[in-house]
Amino acid sequence: MTLQERLGFSATDRILIVHADDIGMCEATVSAWRELHGVSNMSSASAMAPCPWFPAAVQAAQEAGDSADMGLHLTLNCEWRSHYRWGPITGRGNLAGLSDHIGYFYPLAVDTYQNARLDLVYEELAAQLHRAQQLGLELTHLDTHMMTALHPDIFKHVLRLSQEAKLPVLTPHYRDPSTLAEDSKMPLALCEQTSAQIAAAQQQINPIDAWAVLPFGQYLTNEERLLWADHVLKYYFAAPGVYSLIGHPAHDTPELRAIAPDWQTRVADYRLFASQGLRDLIAREGFHVIGMREIAALRSEVKHRQPAVLV
Template sequence: MAGDIRLIVQGDDFGMCHAVNVGTIQAFREGILTQASTMAACPWFTEAAALARESGIPLGVHQTLTCEWNFLRWRPLTNGASLVGDDGTFLRTVDAAQASITHDDSVRELSAQVAKFAAEGLSIDYLDVHMGQSAEESAYDEVSNAAGKPFIYGPVESQRFASIVTLSDREADGKKAWMLDHIAGLTPGVHLLVTHCAAAHPELAAMTSPGTYTYRWAEEYRLSDQEIVTDPEIRKAIEERGIELVSMRNAFTD
């Protein structure tokens, strides 16, 4: 490897809403973000696709079989009955999805999500999941094998990383100190840092009800992630340690 320590900084949920799209591209252009896990079944995917073509941001398929919000809801690209609740949108939790979704319905839906990238003229570098694995492991294996790209949270592929850590669900007032400590402690190898970036916009707080288990994920975690990923002191700390910022496109190349 050219660098002893390589760091992937991933932005999840690209395509979910306008604020996430704007924040993700800003974090890529002005900050340390190196790739975006992108949701083809979501209403703002078309804008995300246009921004990706313009910016060249490396993309992964954020395989989506759930929708956690009260007011922002999205539907499958396919018509599998086991994928949806009574309102015709995805189920709200991973547990509910696991109890309902059949292997065949999940493979058809996830394959359709992959195909939507190609329809937009976009290439992909990896696949991962939104919220957690909502289908059988074999479904993700089948889809990633057909796409010819790694499923990075699979039992084999995940072992290639020296660490996989999420920044988002940490208290905002301690997030920068945690990030600086994390950078200082990185060891040789490829590390994955998962973030959820977004630009400040009223739509974030409007996605779901206050007091719900996902409420802090709607706005609070995303705005504090945005601050960290675009903070010049964070970039300086990375540069001073000689850490190479990479994406799945080049993380495991010599």
């Protein structure tokens, strides 16, 4: 049975998750989520536990109640290199060596792979989940910041966390490992291992068929971004299946401009998610829009909404 059939749709249907990453990275992401929630195309999101505005993201989700669809954006990197950075919840002396000499996460996945003890990363991932649970965030799923955790030596920890917390993982099947290699820039041999891990755990994590991340630094006008989304929905998401369109929406604020060199991309994503144009495109293409909550509910344990608490 296909995932869309398990969700109550036809085997010939196309299902779409419109997903917002990086909530809690700064205030502009939280205020954008508040404004988009329930009145826009956005149907799911994930928040970053190591970031300063994570508690505000949790509060926003709590105030939204049962309609909130918020996952945990497992974070092992901080892409900003200068005046705005974050580090491991487990601290500078974390066993895995996930931080630089100052105590911040490394900027890129490749830096993490070269410097960290990947066999010990579970401790940090579990600490991020524990922080979310301590703050009272009802999680709908797990996913990964900058795709770093899709390295097979880290993804095994994600699968363990998924099993313990009884949460799906937002990731594609990656039946063709070369697609993961193109997306993540990891060597093909590592991508083949991750692809096999996903296949072996598919009943646990319910992987989707494909995702597409709205591009950074290009197609920034409303018209250009909508045309890009139109191409993805028509051609990349053409076959029956479950897909995710991923953006990084944020309000245009002085804080965001000071923090993020890619602030224009994030503001463009906010405008697209809020737009009637995207809503009309989704309707014309015949997609059924869901959140990750529906996928989480496929697990009977999650239906009772009793997430495991890690101590």
